[in-house]
Amino acid sequence: MGLSTAERPRAERLLFARRRSKAGVVILGVGALMVVVYSVVFKLLMAHEVTDHSWATAVYWTVTTMSTLGYGDVTFTSDLGRLFSMFVLLSGIVYILVLLPFYVIQYVVTPWLDRRRAARTPRRVPPALRDHVLLVGSDAVTQAFAARAERCQVPAVLVLEDIALAGELHDQGRQVVVGPLDSAMTYRSAGAARARLVISTLSDTANTNVAFTVRQAAAKVPVAVTASKPVSVDVLDLAGADHVLELGQVLGREMASRVLGSTGRFHAIGSFGTTIIAEAAVRGTSLVGLTLGEALPLLRSRVRILAIMRKGRLRAMTPDLRITDATVLVLAGQEEDLARYDEQFQSGEISEDPVVILGGGRVGRAASRALSDEGVPNTIVELEPGRVENSYSVLEGTASYAVVAGDAADQRVLRRAGLETASAVLVTPRDDDLNVYLTLFCRRLRPELQMVSRATYERNVATLYRAGADSVLSYATIGATDLWNRAGLSHRVLVAEGNELFLVPRPASLARRSVRDDEVRRRTGCHIVAVLDEDGTLGYDTESIPSAPVQLLLLGDRHAERRFRETYLGRRRLGRRPGRR
Numbered sequence: 001m002g003l004s005t006a007e008r009p010r011a012e013r014l015l016f017a018r019r020r021s022k023a024g025v026v027i028l029g030v031g032a033l034m035v036v037v038y039s040v041v042f043k044l045l046m047a048h049e050v051t052d053h054s055w056a057t058a059v060y061w062t063v064t065t066m067s068t069l070g071y072g073d074v075t076f077t078s079d080l081g082r083l084f085s086m087f088v089l090l091s092g093i094v095y096i097l098v099l100l101p102f103y104v105i106q107y108v109v110t111p112w113l114d115r116r117r118a119a120r121t122p123r124r125v126p127p128a129l130r131d132h133v134l135l136v137g138s139d140a141v142t143q144a145f146a147a148r149a150e151r152c153q154v155p156a157v158l159v160l161e162d163i164a165l166a167g168e169l170h171d172q173g174r175q176v177v178v179g180p181l182d183s184a185m186t187y188r189s190a191g192a193a194r195a196r197l198v199i200s201t202l203s204d205t206a207n208t209n210v211a212f213t214v215r216q217a218a219a220k221v222p223v224a225v226t227a228s229k230p231v232s233v234d235v236l237d238l239a240g241a242d243h244v245l246e247l248g249q250v251l252g253r254e255m256a257s258r259v260l261g262s263t264g265r266f267h268a269i270g271s272f273g274t275t276i277i278a279e280a281a282v283r284g285t286s287l288v289g290l291t292l293g294e295a296l297p298l299l300r301s302r303v304r305i306l307a308i309m310r311k312g313r314l315r316a317m318t319p320d321l322r323i324t325d326a327t328v329l330v331l332a333g334q335e336e337d338l339a340r341y342d343e344q345f346q347s348g349e350i351s352e353d354p355v356v357i358l359g360g361g362r363v364g365r366a367a368s369r370a371l372s373d374e375g376v377p378n379t380i381v382e383l384e385p386g387r388v389e390n391s392y393s394v395l396e397g398t399a400s401y402a403v404v405a406g407d408a409a410d411q412r413v414l415r416r417a418g419l420e421t422a423s424a425v426l427v428t429p430r431d432d433d434l435n436v437y438l439t440l441f442c443r444r445l446r447p448e449l450q451m452v453s454r455a456t457y458e459r460n461v462a463t464l465y466r467a468g469a470d471s472v473l474s475y476a477t478i479g480a481t482d483l484w485n486r487a488g489l490s491h492r493v494l495v496a497e498g499n500e501l502f503l504v505p506r507p508a509s510l511a512r513r514s515v516r517d518d519e520v521r522r523r524t525g526c527h528i529v530a531v532l533d534e535d536g537t538l539g540y541d542t543e544s545i546p547s548a549p550v551q552l553l554l555l556g557d558r559h560a561e562r563r564f565r566e567t568y569l570g571r572r573r574l575g576r577r578p579g580r581r
Contacts, residue, residue: 027099027102027103028103030095030099031095031099034062034066034091034092034095035059035062035063035066038062038065038066038088039055039058039059039061039062040058041084042058042061042062042084043055043058045076045078045080045081045084046058046076046081048078048080048081049076049077049078049081053074057074060074061074062088065085065088065089065092066088066089066091066092066095066096067092067096068089068092068093068096070089121163121166121167121170121176121178122170122175122176122177122178123177123178123179123189124177124189124190124191125157125175125177125189125190125191127191129155129157129191129194130191130194130195131155131194131195131196132154132155132156132157132175132191132194132195132196133145133149133154133155133156133157133195133196133197133198133199133487134156134157134159134187134190134191134192134195134197134198134199135156135157135158135159135199135201136159136181136198136199136200136201136202136210137158137159137160137181137200137201137202137206138158138160138165138169139201140456140457140458140474140475140476140479141201141226141247141475141476141479141480141483142158142199142201143476144458144474144476144477144479144480145199145479145480145483145484146158146174147558148480148484148558150173151558151561151562152489152490152561152565154489155175156175157175157176157177157190157191158174158175158176158177159176159177159179159181159186159187159190160176160177160178161178161179161180161181163178166178177189177190181202181206181209181210181213182209182210182213183213184213184214184216184217185217186217187213187214187216187217187218188217188218192214192217192218192221193217193218193220193221195218195221196221196222196487196488197221197222197223197224197483197486197487197488198210198214198218198221198222198223198224199223199224199225199483199487200223200224200225200226201225201226201479202226203228204227204228204229204232204235204236207225207226207227207232207236207239207241208232208235208236208239209239210225211223211225211236211239211240211241212239212240214240215239215240222242222243222486223240223241223242223243224241224242224243224244224245224483224486224487225241225243225244225245226244226245226246226247226479227244227245227246227247228246228248228362230246230249232244233246243486245479245482245483245486247475247478247479247482248361248362248363248366249362249366250366250478250479250482251363251366251454251473251475251478252362252363252364252365252366252367252368252369252370252428253366253367253370254269254473254478254494255363255367255426255428255452255454255473256355256366256367256368256370256371256374256426257269257279257370258279258452258471258473259355259371259376259423259424259426259450259452266278266279266280266331266338266341266342267279267280268338269493269494269495270493270494270501271493271536272491272493272501272503272532272536272553273532273535273536273537274334274535274536274537275332275333275334275532275536275537275538276332276333276334276335276338277306277330277331277332277493277495277501278330278331278332278333278338279309279328279329279330279331279495280328280329280331280341280345281327281328281329282323282324282325282327282328282329282345283325283326285345285346286298286345287323287327287345288323288324288325288327289322289323289324290322290323291319291320291321291322291323292305292308292317292318292319292320292321292323293319293320295323299341299344300340300344301333301337301338301340301341301344302333302334302337302340303331303332303333303337303338303340303341304331304332304333304530304538305317305329305330305331306330306331306332306501306529306530306553306555307329307330307495307527307529307555308321308323308327308328308329308330309327309328309329309330309495309496310324310326310327310328313496314495314496314499314527314555315327317516317527326450330495332529332530332538332553333538334538353421353422353423353424354376354377354378354379354418354421354422354423355371355376355377355378355379355422355423355424355425355426356378356379356381356414356417356418356419356422356424356425356426357371357378357379357380357381357425357426357428358381358408358425358426358427358428358429358438358442359380359381359382359408359427359428359429360380360381360382360384360387360388360403361387361428361429361430363428363430363454364380364382364388364426364428365380365388367426367428368380368401371401372401377401377402378401378402379401379402379403379404379417379418379422380401380402380403380404381404381406381408381413381414381417382403382404382405383405383406383407383408384405385405388403402417404416404417408438409437409438409441411445414442414445419442419445419446419449420446422446422449423449423450424449424450424451424452425442425446425449425450425451425452426452426453426454427439427442427451427452427453427454427469428454429454430454430456430475431456432455432456432457432460432463432464435453435454435455435460435464436460436463436464436467438453439451439453439464439467439468439469440467440468442468443467443468443469444468450470451468451469451470451471452469452470452471452472452473453467453469453471453472453473454472454473454474454475455472455473455474455475455476456474456475456476457474457475457476458474458476458477460474461474461477471496473494477494478494481494481500490502490503490504491503495555499555499556499557500555500556500557500561501529501553501554501555502553502554502561503532503551503552503553503554504551504552504554504564504565504568504569505549505551505552505569506531506545506549506550506551506552507568507569509568510528510545510552510568511545511546511547512544512545512546512547513544513545514543514544514545515528515529515530515531515543515544515545516528516543520564523563523567524556524560524563524564524567524568525556525557525559525560525563525564526554526555526556526560526561526563526564527554527555527556528545528552528553528554529553529554529555530552530553531545531546531550531551531552531553532550532551532552532553533550533551534549534550534551
């Protein structure tokens with residue numbers, strides 16, 4: 001069996017130490033061999049010159065010549081001997097000035113630096129630290145969570161076993177604790193009993209061990225873990241995990257939701273209390289061709305339009321904004337209000353067009369299942385034969401999907417998959433470089449096609465948009481947002497990559513200001529899109545911010561959120577400590 005993620009750093013360090021020891025033995029062996037060989041040749045050449053020297057003198061001459069000291073008390077008189085002296089001198093320079101410094105650096109300097117780094121890398125958190133989040137491991141999800149926590153001044157501590165990585169992150173200003181991940185003492189030292197949540201994003205087996213070990217150190221702290229396989233969920237529950245996030249399944253469903261609703265119907269993407277946040281495409285509805293100012297009086301339901309998107313990008317909510325076939329409305333309301341919206345605008349005569357899914361991994365299969373549940377025909381393109389059929393035959397049974405085996409970068413394969421008649425393409429592989437390539441390739445083949453791409457790292461989102469994606473969802477953002485909400489921090493709903501809906505308490509300076517206050521947007525980049533009561537009830541007709549205690553629903557990216565908190569809230573700490581089981 002392969003090593004778990006928790007065991008891998010320790011095994012890598014042991015392997016590196018063995019390799020370094022072997023290299024040191026080789027270096028010393030080469031030096032000793034050179035001294036022996038040169039001493040023997042010295043004795044032979046001196047005998048040729050009819051001069052006899054002891055073995056001690058031979059070794060003495062070899063060492064002084066190789067080290068370039070050359071006292072001159074023992075010398076050759078023949079040309080052959082002098083040529084040999086020059087050869088010994090040059091080889092000694094190479095050995096002493098190249099190999100020996102390497103030995104010193106590897107076995108003296110580097111271990112000293114490692115000990116200093118290990119000494120300054122924390123083994124425990126301050127006793128006064130509480131209500132912090134423990135992040136076990138360092139991957140795309142935990143990095144995104146830690147960055148968000150830093151922006152919002154929420155204490156987050158990374159628990160790592162790799163001393164070198166911990167030292168690098170500590171130098172970058174992150175809070176870290178070093179220790180074995182399978183030791184309860186590590187989590188006691190990290191203050192697990194005082195934490196608001198422990199998050200582990202390692203492999204399924206490592207997460208099982210972490211959850212079980214955390215329970216030894218802190219029986220009541222909430223534990224959230226990720227799972228790669230559905231069969232691991234029950235085991236992780238038994239190990240003590242309170243929340244198991246099947247991130248591949250969630251990301252697949254989110255990607256599928258971005259292409260649903262092409263017949264005018266809404267689909268929910270989140271909620272705040274009793275207020276449901278939903279998206280609805282306007283293609284095929286009577287809203288197409290109208291301006292926003294003309295469309296609002298036509299709404300018979302009490303839904304509130306929070307934002308308007310086109311090709312994954314937010315548009316300014318001005319009365320003269322034209323609604324086109326590519327427009328998507330972000331709506332808020334109660335369930336009955338959204339149902340009335342469906343009754344008014346959903347078109348029963350237009351069927352959902354097929355969707356092509358590139359990649360038959362966990363994300364691709366989850367997206368296919370979500371589309372099939374909604375009655376949307378879809379085709380999965382997978383290079384590895386049998387991968388999708390085997391998975392579906394065990395887990396999903398029959399569904400309205402087809403499978404095309406082949407390379408998604410081959411035009412003939414895409415034609416067989418129905419690219420020419422598809423309404424959308426989902427790019428789901430885990431390799432960001434491949435996703436950029438496929439997005440650019442499909443955009444060139446069908447410029448008008450709706451394209452939703454997956455990104456593993458947040459840093460590649462902008463590149464995928466430039467490649468032609470209409471919407472990009474990152475593995476890191478989806479996971480970090482779900483875990484952030486699970487931690488009981490400021491609840492948020494992901495609208496589009498880089499733009500989230502989140503609640504803040506009403507600042508005193510914004511009382512009686514307009515909800516669509518343009519000054520707030522100019523100063524911070526955040527849009528005030530709605531007002532909610534303390535229980536999460538939406539103020540449908542509220543166009544000015546009341547002076548009573550309410551919450552503001554904001555829409556913006558991480559930079560805009562930071563500026564808003566700095567400007568209006570003084571960067572107050574988020575959230576309250578959630579109840580423990």
